[in-house]
Amino acid sequence: MTITQLHYVLAVAEHKNFTLAAEKCFVTQPTLSMQIQKLEEELDILIFDRSKKPILLTEIGTKIVAQAKNIVNEANRIKDIVDQQKGYIGGEFRLGIIPTVTPTLLPMFLNNFIHSYPKVNLIIEELTTEEILTKLTNGHLDCAIAATPLENENLKEIVLYYEPFVAYLNDNHNGIDKKEIEVNDLEFDHLLLLQDGHCFKNGILNLCKNNKFIAENHFQLESGSFETLIRLVDEGLGVTLLPYLHTLDLNEKSKAKLRQFTNPKPAREISLLYSKNELKVHIIDALRNTINGVVRGAIAFHDVEIISPKIKN
CATH class of the missing domain: 3.40.190.10 (Periplasmic binding protein-like II)
Known part of the structure; x- marks a missing residue:
């Protein structure tokens, strides 16, 4: 059993199609299928019911995918642990932002952030709140900026403004x-x-x-x-x-x-959202500090009483 095989299993489980999963993993479809078949033979079970369209997980496959997510996420975080220990702020960082925040907030902080942290490869997606929650849960985002509170027990919320x-x-x-x-x-x-x-x-x-x-x-x-x-x-x-x-x-x-x-x-309350298991907190802190440094001067409402409605998508 390898981490690569588990990556392939997760891709098929997400996309419910071997060809599309192979494209997302940047390998050929025969290579991906062969590696998943080897894993199934090793475990002596079937992870996927290939007779269904779209492809579905078997009962044991559902349990394997849940565990595979944990294993792959923990494996991916080994480098994050090392980077955090060294105080290194760099690497790929995937950020989701809701559409009603992107056009105003992003131009305010992006230039400052990329100049202050040039080793961070910031990948930004404009997403609805529902899409953000799904991608954070699936490990496809490291962090997001959205209207809160969302009251999701698996996520941390840090209020920005x-x-x-x-x-x-x-x-x-x-x-x-x-x-x-x-x-x-x-x-x-x-x-x-x-x-x-x-x-x-x-x-x-x-x-x-x-x-x-x-x-x-x-x-x-x-x-x-x-x-x-x-x-x-x-x-x-x-x-x-x-x-x-x-x-x-x-x-x-x-x-x-x-x-x-x-x-x-x-x-409205605008916050940073990230998984409670997220280890790229050093980049999240850098992002929060950068945003706070520019937005406080733009919103001069710190001494007024406000109503913050509970906003849910």
Whole structure:
């Protein structure tokens, strides 16, 4: 039995196809099949039921895959242990980020991070919260940045910052003449949101339900980007809420339509997520310190009271 054979087993278990698994492992399909067959012969069992389409695990195969994940993960961490002991910050590091954070946070810290830690090969994926949870569980990500809390007992959450929601109003809204507004100043039956699949939408729904202002079916108009929502508001079709960092690059005309909320300000909690078994904590600490160094100056809300809704995808 070899680590390589276990890698091949895990690939087939994930993709449920020998050809696709071989492509992901960068080997030929006959090579991968032969190595898995050798392992099955050694153990005198069948790991996969090849008569099914897609290929399925046998009962014993399911147990073997669960153990194989532990073995492969621990084997991969040997180098991490050595690097951590030596204080070396480098190597491949896979980071997932949710779409409503990527366009604002990534440009703020990426340049600083790659210059400060040039030996880290940072591989970044933009993923939904659900995709992040799956990839963290399967060991395909080292860390992620997402809206929390997620209350996943297998993950650690380190809060990076709290990002306030800011109202973007049309010229006819009653709150346009106020310097600050309250949550119940909004007309929730005209609130424009991102489409399904965005955790930002779910955060707003949680905020609204927690304050008992609306029911979910009052939301009638959704879009796929904040830019589209802003244009819809400009056309007088409703109001929207924006994460504070998304408002920094708006033009002056658009900024005039922004209204902050009175205390306690509604906000979302943005955190680093990683497995409790993760050993690349030295890189995670470096990432956290880099982000904290730039985001604190951008969000000057440390002395205000906020509401952080429980955001789930």
